[in-house]
Amino acid sequence: MPSLPDVMTPDAAQLAQAAGGEGRAPLETGSPEHDLFTGLTRLGDTTLILGHRVSEWCGLAPVLEEDIALANMALDLIGQTQLWLGLAGEVEGRGRDADALAFRRDGWEFHNLLLVERPNGDFGRTLMRQFLFDAYHLPLLKALEGSTNPRIAEIAAKAGKEVAYHVERSADLVIRLGDGTDESHARMQSSLDALWGYTGEAFIGDAVDARLGEAGVMPAPESLRSDWDRTVNAVLAEATLERPASDFAHKGGKQGRHSEHLGHLLTSMQWLQRSYPDATW
Amino acid sequence: MKPAVEQVWQWLGEVPDPEIPVISLTDLGVIRDVAYEGDTLVVTVTPTYSGCPATAVINLDIENKLRDNGVTDLRLSRQLSPPWSSDWINPAAREALKDYGIAPPIDGTAADGVLAGRIARLGGAGNLVVACPRCGSNHTEKISQFGSTPCKAAYQCRDCLEPFDYFKCI
Numbered sequence: 001m002p003s004l005p006d007v008m009t010p011d012a013a014q015l016a017q018a019a020g021g022e023g024r025a026p027l028e029t030g031s032p033e034h035d036l037f038t039g040l041t042r043l044g045d046t047t048l049i050l051g052h053r054v055s056e057w058c059g060l061a062p063v064l065e066e067d068i069a070l071a072n073m074a075l076d077l078i079g080q081t082q083l084w085l086g087l088a089g090e091v092e093g094r095g096r097d098a099d100a101l102a103f104r105r106d107g108w109e110f111h112n113l114l115l116v117e118r119p120n121g122d123f124g125r126t127l128m129r130q131f132l133f134d135a136y137h138l139p140l141l142k143a144l145e146g147s148t149n150p151r152i153a154e155i156a157a158k159a160g161k162e163v164a165y166h167v168e169r170s171a172d173l174v175i176r177l178g179d180g181t182d183e184s185h186a187r188m189q190s191s192l193d194a195l196w197g198y199t200g201e202a203f204i205g206d207a208v209d210a211r212l213g214e215a216g217v218m219p220a221p222e223s224l225r226s227d228w229d230r231t232v233n234a235v236l237a238e239a240t241l242e243r244p245a246s247d248f249a250h251k252g253g254k255q256g257r258h259s260e261h262l263g264h265l266l267t268s269m270q271w272l273q274r275s276y277p278d279a280t281w
Numbered sequence: 282m283k284p285a286v287e288q289v290w291q292w293l294g295e296v297p298d299p300e301i302p303v304i305s306l307t308d309l310g311v312i313r314d315v316a317y318e319g320d321t322l323v324v325t326v327t328p329t330y331s332g333c334p335a336t337a338v339i340n341l342d343i344e345n346k347l348r349d350n351g352v353t354d355l356r357l358s359r360q361l362s363p364p365w366s367s368d369w370i371n372p373a374a375r376e377a378l379k380d381y382g383i384a385p386p387i388d389g390t391a392a393d394g395v396l397a398g399r400i401a402r403l404g405g406a407g408n409l410v411v412a413c414p415r416c417g418s419n420h421t422e423k424i425s426q427f428g429s430t431p432c433k434a435a436y437q438c439r440d441c442l443e444p445f446d447y448f449k450c451i
Binding site: 065066068069072073075076077078079080082083150153154155157158159161162164165168169172 | 328330331332333391392393425426428429431435449451
């Protein structure tokens with residue numbers, strides 16, 4: 001496989017797609033297969049980018065037990081990514097496996113939520129980001145268990161068991177740190193305020209979501225909001241944290257428009273595979 | 282050579298789990314099926330956790346064991362559904378886990394992500410009691426939801442002070 005072109009090449013996006021294509025045409029935009037591929041990359045890219053972010057803590061967390069816990073949670077997320085992106089590659093039918101999708105796409109081809117590419121910040125901010133995501137991730141997976149696509153349903157059933165432990169842990173820690181010392185409380189409130197504008201994107205559907213929802217393949221994003229609200233309100237109340245009033249939501253991640261942070265993350269995550277394609281050990 | 286399915290199960294029962302070598306793959310419940318498709322022996326394996334790094338080693342160990350016993354026409358198949366449950370760890374293996382220093386899963390206590398009960402438990406009500414595998418005391422506390430691997434939580438005994446892993450219910 002040839003190495004990917006420089007991003008300044010005018011038709012880089014097309015070249016990058018063709019590089020993994022095995023001569024087959026890309027899926028047609030708006031077709032059920034393209035919608036399914038897009039929906040699966042939204043799931044897999046979100047778990048991939050969050051998994052990578054969380055793994056950045058490995059060796060750096062405040063105490064050994066938390067270091068191990070973060071690494072294990074990252075491992076769950078990367079495992080789920082292999083299932084989602086593996087299936088996405090099968091649906092696309094152009095010879096790209098989970099590794100090819102993870103390591104050989106550029107930023108504009110990633111469809112993760114903006115929330116998960118936010119930098120880690122301090123330990124409290126990482127846990128707040130995790131909780132805000134977990135509170136959405138679990139009801140999402142529960143809904144996906146009822147998908148009309150049996151492959152999606154079985155991955156969701158598997159992942160849901162793991163994520164139930166994630167949300168318990170992140171909720172515990174948000175409560176302990178929020179309702180902790182003055183210092184930890186202030187940091188958790190400022191984390192919540194800083195991340196809040198990135199939470200709404202998960203509940204805003206586009207045309208792809210609408211078609212997937214209609215076909216019963218994936219739930220309409222709007223339908224997951226009330227569960228999330230209930231969990232977040234209960235935990236924030238217990239954590240003595242104040243829910244921000246604004247409903248303003250940054251959007252674009254699901255459509256491939258990202259913050260600068262994703263590019264920095266990808267340079268680190270993809271470096272080896274970009275420099276030494278197909279390297280093995 | 283086409284050994285009987287029962288023989289294959291017996292061989293697989295001799296393959297230790299790569300992370301917890303005191304129990305076998307059949308003890309762990311990850312072998313879902315052994316059957317022939319024509320002349321091809323198909324072993325169906327389910328992963329414990331989707332990101333469990335032992336999965337690849339388990340597949341390799343299965344292949345090595347069967348090839349060492351003369352099986353040449355072999356295929357491993359992955360099955361995700363129904364998802365693996367710690368309920369499938371057999372009773373003898375639970376004792377072996379305890380002797381090895383790992384508290385076995387307490388059935389029926391899997392996380393459900395329902396936080397109302399969880400929040401109540403933070404106040405001390407209804408916490409899971411995990412007995413210390415070393416001294417048997419129930420006076421233990423959870424240190425972290427995740428221990429040395431994703432499938433275990435870290436606990437410590439408040440009586441004998443032993444830190445230990447608890448095999449989480451999933």
